[in-house]
Amino acid sequence: MKKKGLWIGIGAVGVIVIALILILTIPNKPKQAATPVQNTTRVSKGDITVSVTGSGSTVSTESDSVRTKDEGKVSEVHVKAGDVVKKGQVLLTFEGTDNSDNLKAQQSSLESQQLDLVDLQEQFKRQVQEGADEQTLNTTKKSITKQELNISNTEAEIAKLKEDMVPPDPLTSPIDGTVTAVNITAGEQAKSGSELFVINDYQKLSVKIQVDELDIPNVEEGMKATVQVDALPDQTFEGTVSDIADEGTASGGVSLFDVTIALNDSEGVRVGMSAEATIITEEKQDVLTLPIEAVQQRGGRYVVLLSEGESGESSVPVGGQPPDAEATPPQAGSGARSNDASEAPANRQGRGTGASGVAGGNGGSGSMGGRMQVVEVGAHNETLIEIVSGLTEGQEVVIPTVISNSSGSATQQQTRMQGGFGGSSGLSGGSAGFSGGAAPGGGGAAPTGGGGGFGGGGGR
Structure with a gap:
């Protein structure tokens, strides 16, 4: 009996111990979450700058395709690709047409026609003095008139031959810049309207970016902009909006419009560098402001x-x-x-x-x-x-x-x-x-x- 009572006592103690363990280990009923601290702000005066951003690349602000209005044989090309030229500098010269043989022949023909005209005029005078009939006189008059017309045509042909012998004016550069393409060589025949040179002004560069159709109504020519060039991360360039495309291009269901920003200073920048521009569309100074989420x-x-x-x-x-x-x-x-x-x-x-x-x-x-x-x-x-x-x-x-x-x-x-x-x-x-x-x-x-x-x- 004593042994049985001992086991009962030990069991009771064990139950108590287990109960204590459960009480200590089972988590309490979740407490109600504490009320968060209320976040506030105060109305204050400050400046607000509204902007539109876009990515693109640098381009030449001024580029010109040089074409000739004259036709003629090229005498000499004075520049090559990569040369830096000034406005008005001679790019090429033309040769005059060699019409010396034709000119001599026409001059000889003119002299002969003039002598024949003198003979016809003398003949008409004699016919008048001798009392020739009206038909004879009219025939002589027609011969004189025809000869005068021949002489006039010959003189015009001589003038044309002389004019062709004078070479066209030299072709000059319309802008300051760098020659990037030369499409003619000495001795070739230049045709009117053909592109002979391409010149880019690398001293005046622009950045062409694409702007979302929802932002483009807020962008106007003359607005100030700042530009970051990927290759020159430590520099910020300033410029102004110089051109806005009238037509957008579709991309992923959104129309994007090209906006060109002329840089005030482009030292160190090269054409084709990636860039990102921020256009300032509105600035307010010393106005009452709040955080926008308020x-x-x-x-x-x-x-x-x-x-x-x-x-x-x-x-x-x-x-x-x-x-x-x-x-x-x-x-x-x-x-x-x-x-x-x-x-x-x-x-x-x-x-x-x-x-x-x-x-x-x-x-x-x-x-x-x-x-x-x-x-x-x-x-x-x-x-x-x-x-x-x-x-x-x-x-x-x-x-x-x-x-x-x-x-x-x-x-x-x-x-x-x-x-x-x-x-x-x-x-x-x-x-x-x-x-x-x-x-x-x-x-x-x-x-x-x-x-x-x-x-x-x-x-x-």
Whole structure:
């Protein structure tokens, strides 16, 4: 009996030990995730530069194909490929036509015709003195007239032969540059209109880039540009837009337009080098600005979420509608593009101002307070947007927060706006406006492009 009681006691202790181990090793019930810290920013004054970029290569700004208007035998070619020439420099000379034998023959014929004319004139005088009949006189007159015509033709032929003996004017260079092609040699017969030389000005170079059809309406001749040449990474070249193609070329379903930028200084640059240019389409200085992701589009109006304690004109509580807003804002993640006039064109390949965007959907009001403020926006680039009205310098607004969560065996990307409001299309390139709460279904931002607003567009 004692042995049996001993075993019972040992078993009880074992059960207690196992229970303690289980209690210590089994994880506790997941704690509720801590509320993220609200990200805010303040309205500040700054400069905004809006630009368009494109890639291409360097080309000769001025190139000329030299053709002759004269026909003739080339006497001497004075340049060769690779020679540097100045405007007006002689490229080749022509030989005159050797008409000496024909000229002598025509001159001899002219002398004979002139003597015959004198004889006919003397004959006519005698016929008049002798009282010849009218028919005889008319016959002599016709002979005289014919001989005068022969003499005139001979004189014209002599003049033509003499003219041909004078060589055409030498062919000269129309520009400063380098001879890159010579298509004639001494002794050859040059034909009118044929290309004899090609000259390129390598001192004045340009960069020809291709610009997307959505950006080309913003580009104008005379705009300033900066150029980076791949072969000269430590140098930045400046220039101006000198030409914009009227016709685009299709590439992958997108039309691209050639834009030529004349470089102010091209020292060290060679024709054919790869380059990338940035064209400045708009510059704003000392204006009110916000990070672009802080502004959202809601019901056709642009709004920001003021931090708790901030207030402004035309502001409404979170969850309400801004003035003149549509009753039902567009759904998040719809990929719809805004038609607001102040919105920048979306990029076809999701190259907008936002990468993943902020969450949209019809979420709740969120756990943190704040008020929506309607604003008027102006110029914007990839990071900043101009606030024309609705806010003052120093006011604090909320910036969307993007959070990634993992659940179960599958990882899901969820975007939630802390303290946000259910909304429509955002400016930051993703789907819609601020998401309310942290509900997983609160509308996400498609990583490939998504909704409207600045930098949205239909990503591909």
